Structures are given as C-alpha cells and as structure tokens.
Amino acid sequence: MRAARHDGNHGAVTPPATTTPRLYRRPDIGLLGGVAAGIAEHLHVRTRVVRLAFIGLAFAAGLGVALYGAYLIVVPSAPYAGRGRFPRWVEYVLALCAAAATVAVTATSVPKSGLLVPIVLAFIGGALIWRQASEPERDRLLEYSRTSLATGPSTLLGRVRLAGGLALVVAGAIIVLVRADFTAFRQGLLAAVVTVIGLALISGPWWMRIMTQLSAERSERIRSQERADLAAQVHDSVLQTLALIRRNASSPREVARLARGQERTLRTLLYGARVASGQLSEELRAAAAEVEDDYAVAIDVVVVGDAPVDDVLAAGVAATREALVNAGKHAQVETISLYAEVEEEQVSMFVKDRGVGFEVDDVADDRQGVRGSIIGRVERHGGTVHVGAVAGSGTEIEIRLPRSRS
Amino acid sequence: MSSRRVVLVDDHAMFRAGVRAELGERVDVVGEAGSVAEAVAVIGARRPEVVLLDVHLPDGGGLAVLEAVRARSPEVRFLALSVSDAAEDVIAIIRAGASGYVTKTISADELADAVDRVAEGDAVFSPRLAGFVLDAFRDAPSAPSAGGSSRPQQVVDPEMDQLTPREREVLRLLARGYAYKEIAAELFISVKTVETHASNVLRKLQLSSRHQLTRWAADRRLLD
Numbered sequence: 210m211r212a213a214r215h216d217g218n219h220g221a222v223t224p225p226a227t228t229t230p231r232l233y234r235r236p237d238i239g240l241l242g243g244v245a246a247g248i249a250e251h252l253h254v255r256t257r258v259v260r261l262a263f264i265g266l267a268f269a270a271g272l273g274v275a276l277y278g279a280y281l282i283v284v285p286s287a288p289y290a291g292r293g294r295f296p297r298w299v300e301y302v303l304a305l306c307a308a309a310a311t312v313a314v315t316a317t318s319v320p321k322s323g324l325l326v327p328i329v330l331a332f333i334g335g336a337l338i339w340r341q342a343s344e345p346e347r348d349r350l351l352e353y354s355r356t357s358l359a360t361g362p363s364t365l366l367g368r369v370r371l372a373g374g375l376a377l378v379v380a381g382a383i384i385v386l387v388r389a390d391f392t393a394f395r396q397g398l399l400a401a402v403v404t405v406i407g408l409a410l411i412s413g414p415w416w417m418r419i420m421t422q423l424s425a426e427r428s429e430r431i432r433s434q435e436r437a438d439l440a441a442q443v444h445d446s447v448l449q450t451l452a453l454i455r456r457n458a459s460s461p462r463e464v465a466r467l468a469r470g471q472e473r474t475l476r477t478l479l480y481g482a483r484v485a486s487g488q489l490s491e492e493l494r495a496a497a498a499e500v501e502d503d504y505a506v507a508i509d510v511v512v513v514g515d516a517p518v519d520d521v522l523a524a525g526v527a528a529t530r531e532a533l534v535n536a537g538k539h540a541q542v543e544t545i546s547l548y549a550e551v552e553e554e555q556v557s558m559f560v561k562d563r564g565v566g567f568e569v570d571d572v573a574d575d576r577q578g579v580r581g582s583i584i585g586r587v588e589r590h591g592g593t594v595h596v597g598a599v600a601g602s603g604t605e606i607e608i609r610l611p612r613s614r615s
Numbered sequence: 616m617s618s619r620r621v622v623l624v625d626d627h628a629m630f631r632a633g634v635r636a637e638l639g640e641r642v643d644v645v646g647e648a649g650s651v652a653e654a655v656a657v658i659g660a661r662r663p664e665v666v667l668l669d670v671h672l673p674d675g676g677g678l679a680v681l682e683a684v685r686a687r688s689p690e691v692r693f694l695a696l697s698v699s700d701a702a703e704d705v706i707a708i709i710r711a712g713a714s715g716y717v718t719k720t721i722s723a724d725e726l727a728d729a730v731d732r733v734a735e736g737d738a739v740f741s742p743r744l745a746g747f748v749l750d751a752f753r754d755a756p757s758a759p760s761a762g763g764s765s766r767p768q769q770v771v772d773p774e775m776d777q778l779t780p781r782e783r784e785v786l787r788l789l790a791r792g793y794a795y796k797e798i799a800a801e802l803f804i805s806v807k808t809v810e811t812h813a814s815n816v817l818r819k820l821q822l823s824s825r826h827q828l829t830r831w832a833a834d835r836r837l838l839d
C-alpha cells in the first residue's frame with residue numbers, strides 16, 4: 210500500500226508537470242478518503258507512518274480526528290488519481306461525518322474551546338476559498354499575498370489590506386481580553402458574526418467565480434462576435450467578388466471594376482475609422498465610389514481639410530460627381546484624379562484625367578451635361594468652373610466655391 | 616541609359632514576382648527579400664541604388680530595414696511601396712528616411728520613373744502623400760477669431776515647419792495628379808526646379824518638429 214507515484218492506478222490524465230508539488234488526497238489508494246496516502250506521497254514517507262501519527266494524535270484530545278477531518282474537507286483529491294474506492298455520495302457523507310466529528314471533538318474535548326471553534330471554522334473557510342478558486346485566481350491571490358507584505362503600504366490596495374488586517378488583529382485581542390467577562394449577549398453576537406463570516410466565506414468565492422466567469426464569457430462572446438462579423442464581411446464581399454471575377458475573366462474592364470470595388474470595401478474595413486457622414490471628404494469619396502462602380506474606372510481621391518456639407522458644398526459635390534462621370538464616360542482612361550481642398554475662404558475641387566480631352570463647345574452631346582449640371586449648378590451658388598486642357602495630355606475641370614460664413 | 620540596380624523587399628513572393636515581371640528590362644533587379652533580416656543581408660551584399668520597400672513586413676516592418684541599412688550604407692535610397700494609405704504609415708516611413716512613397720496600384724511605367732527619380736536623389740510624391748503633406752503643414756488661420764478651421768490646433772513653427780508658396784503650389788499640382796513634366800509646363804519652370812521643390816518639401820517633412828507631425832498622422836487615422 211505504499212503510495213507509488215507512477216503506478217498503474219493513474220487515470221487517463223497524466224500527472225501535471227507542476228514545479229511545486231501540491232498536496233492531494235489519493236482516494237484511489239487510501240483507505241478513508243486517501244488523506245494519509247496523499248500526505249505520505251507528498252512527504253515521501255510510508256503511508257503507515259502517517260496513519261500512526263494520526264492515530265497517536267487522536268488520543269491527544271481528539272486532535273488527530275479533527276485534523277483528519279479538516280484534511281479530508283480541505284485537501285482536493287489528486288486530478289490524476291483514479292476513481293475512489295467509494296462512490297461519490299459515500300465520500301460526501303464521510304466528509305460530513307468527519308466535519309461534524311471534528312467540530313464536536315474540538316468543541317467538547319478541548320477545554321476553553323470557545324475561540325477554537327471559530328478559528329477552525331475560519332481556517333476551513335479560507336481553505337474553501339482556496340479550493341474553490343480556479344487556477345488563475347489562485348495565482349492572483351498568491352500574487353496579492355506576496356505583494357501585500359513585499360510592497361507593504363506603498364500601493365492603495367496594500368494599505369487598505371494592511372489597515373483591515375490590523376483592525377482585525379486589534380479586534381481579536383479586545384475580544385480575548387474581555388472574554389473573562391462575557392455575557393450571553395456577547396456570546397450571541399460572536400456566534401452570529403462567526404456564522405455570517407462563515408457564510409460569506411463559503412458562498413463568497415462561489416459568487417466571485419460566477420461573476421468573473423460571466424465577464425470572461427461576455428468578452429469572449431464579443432470577440433467571437435467580431436470575428437464572425439469579419440468573416441461574414443470577408444465572405445460576403447471577397448468571396449463573392451472572386452466568384453464574379455472568375456466568371457468575368459474574359460472581360461478585363463469588368464475584372465478591374467470588381468477588383469477596385471473590392472479594394473475599396475476592404476480599405477474601409479481595415480483602415481476605415483469613418484468620418485461622420487455629412488463631411489465633405491466622406492461625400493466626395495462616396496460619389497467617387499459610385500462613379501468607380503458605374504464606369505469601371507479607378508479614382509484617386511485626395512482631400513485636404515474638411516468641412517460639413519451645406520447647400521453650397523452639396524452643389525459642389527454634385528458638380529464634382531458630374532465631372533467624374535464625364536471623365537469616366539468619355540476620357541477613355543482607367544484612372545481619374547480627384548483633389549479637393551478646403552480653405553478658409555473657399556473650397557476647390559479638381560477632376561483630372563489623362564484622356565482624350567474635349568472642348569466644352571465642341572462636344573455637342575455633352576454640352577448639356579457640362580453646362581447644365583456642372584457649370585450652371587456651381588455658378589448658381591456663386592462659384593466658378595474652369596475647364597482646361599492639361600499641357601500634353603488630358604483635361605482638368607476645376608470647381609471653386611465660396612465658403613459660407615457661419 | 617543604364618538600368619538601375621534595385622532590390623525588392625516584400626513579404627509576398629507573388630508581388631515581388633509581379634513587380635519583377637512588370638519592370639522587366641527597365642530596371643535591374645539584383646535581389647529580393649521577404650523579411651527584415653533577409654533584406655538587410657541582401658542590401659548589404661548587393662549594394663543596390665534603390666530599394667523598393669514594403670511598409671508592412673512580418674518582423675518589424677520597412678522601418679526596421681530603413682534604420683538598419685541607413686546606419687551602414689547611407690547611399691542606398693529607399694522608395695516605399697505599400698497597399699496602405701494610412702497617414703501614420705506614410706509619414707513614419709518618410710520620416711525614417713525614405714525618398715518617396717507610392718501605392719502598389721502604381722503602373723509599371725510610373726514605378727520605373729519613380730525608381731529613376733529616387734536613384735538620382737529626388738523625391739517621389741504620390742498624390743496621396745502630397746495631400747498628407749499639405750494637410751499636415753496647413754497653417755492655422757491667420758485670424759484666430761474667425762474660428763472657421765476644423766483643426767485649429769495646427770499651429771506650425773517657422774523654418775522647417777513652413778512651406779513656401781511655390782512649394783505649396785507644386786504639392787497642390789502633385790495632389791491633383793500632375794506629373795513633374797506637367798507641373799513644369801503649368802508653372803512655367805523647368806522640371807529640374809520642380810524636382811528641387813519636391814526634394815525640399817521631403818527634407819522639411821523629415822526634419823520638421825517631430826512630435827507634431829507624428830501626432831497629426833495618428834490623429835488623422837481617427838478622423839480619416
């Protein structure tokens with residue numbers, strides 16, 4: 210019956226590679242809950258020695274029984290231990306009996322045990338916290354207890370805890386001092402306090418664990434939600450676009466259009482901390498995006514400064530859109546440049562292409578488009594339009610609008 | 616014209632192959648690298664005139680390459696090439712010493728021109744970069760009481776933090792999509808003068824009071 214660490218009794222779980230060995234019960238190889246076996250394993254002594262020690266202590270006012278009971282309650286059974294000799298409920302009953310016996314023995318056989326019972330209860334409560342706390346919490350608690358002594362009163366938490374501890378110690382001393390003169394009232398109060406503390410100790414960690422698990426679960430849910438959203442977006446846009454591209458592989462223009470639209474979507478997704486809608490830059494980008502989609506061109510949008518869109522700027526955006534459409538339709542180019550700058554006095558927008566170019570008066574078909582929807586619209590709002598050929602190649606439409614003073 | 620000796624640094628082998636094929640005869644690709652360590656070694660061994668540098672690399676990014684190489688071989692010039700047009704990326708790599716910044720959608724001809732220009736010691740501005748510079752160097756309103764500006768805290772210091780009217784004009788045309796040649800024609804100046812203006816702007820961008828530009832770039836990400 211020697212406690213062998215690596216015998217065939219291991220469950221499916223192999224012994225964890227812990228650096229500091231922990232005390233476990235070994236209900237699978239022990240007699241009664243495996244307390245003695247566990248301690249023996251931990252201390253590398255024979256199980257029999259431990260058992261004899263317990264029996265010997267049992268004669269010392271029942272201390273052995275009390276200790277055994279406390280160990281049985283407090284020490285967890287080894288995770289790598291197999292199933293116990295008894296079914297679970299038997300173990301629970303045994304543990305309850307042991308607890309009752311422990312309390313009874315200590316209460317009756319130790320003289321002047323009025324304080325011993327609460328102390329034992331408090332110890333059991335603390336041990337329960339320890340047991341109920343999950344692994345990372347245990348590390349955190351350890352960290353706390355280390356920092357409280359090491360850093361002392363330097364941190365706020367440390368100071369609070371130090372003050373609380375001191376208060377408790379002083380209170381304990383006072384209670385002990387006045388015990389000689391205790392009355393039924395004090396006794397009752399003490400019992401009530403002990404009960405409340407015990408209840409808090411027993412249920413507190415459980416609440417704490419539930420709360421932390423809840424918040425951890427919530428943040429995990431948010432994260433996975435975000436991942437799912439991203440995956441959905443990527444699926445919706447990227448995969449769809451790839452499918453469309455494959456189907457349109459024979460038409461380079463269509464492929465370019467699809468790719469450009471997809472690029473835009475992904476950019477917004479990745480770099481897009483979006484401007485509040487109603488800003489000039491946002492409206493111009495939206496207009497450019499529509500034209501890109503409709504006419505299979507790429508539009509380089511550069512906006513310097515920004516301003517909320519009022520009636521005048523709305524006309525400017527509409528005129529700019531017409532200029533982009535005009536370039537997209539007739540310039541026979543793949544790229545159009547759009548530059549807008551917001552200054553104090555005015556807003557300027559430039560639409561430039563390197564295409565075949567046109568003269569406003571030459572292109573009868575476009576006269577209405579350029580004259581009506583660009584020049585007329587802008588001039589009605591007090592702005593100017595200049596259509597010019599860029600030296601060498603292309604056309605530039607320049608739209609200037611005054612800024613209304615607010 | 617002898618072709619320029621170029622090293623490509625990008626973690627996507629497919630992109631490197633694409634650029635190599637596109638540039639074809641126009642430049643002499645003497646080496647490729649897919650990571651910071653590889654890039655530093657290849658650049659040290661092959662001594663290129665120009666490094667085409669991806670801003671985003673797995674182990675530290677283009678910034679790490681720039682810093683490692685410039686300490687040892689300051690004559691190597693860098694042209695940043697990226698899919699990102701976030702201001703913080705652009706400004707950071709320029710301030711670390713890159714001679715220019717273009718996006719990966721640039722056409723092969725333009726890229727080859729850009730390589731030439733960088734090799735000759737000039738600056739390369741994409742319209743986007745020109746827009747960033749204009750935005751970053753925007754003066755505070757001369758009359759503060761007007762209160763019309765959306766970014767009133769953009770007060771800039773003199774000297775390095777000030778663009779001349781001519782530089783501003785050149786930048787505006789760059790942002791409008793003009794090539795250097797077109798700018799020269801538009802402003803009735805020589806291409807060489809345009810290049811000088813662009814180089815001066817780049818220098819100012821690299822040397823102006825640091826925290827402000829960097830903060831501007833970071834802020835812009837929130838706004839843009």
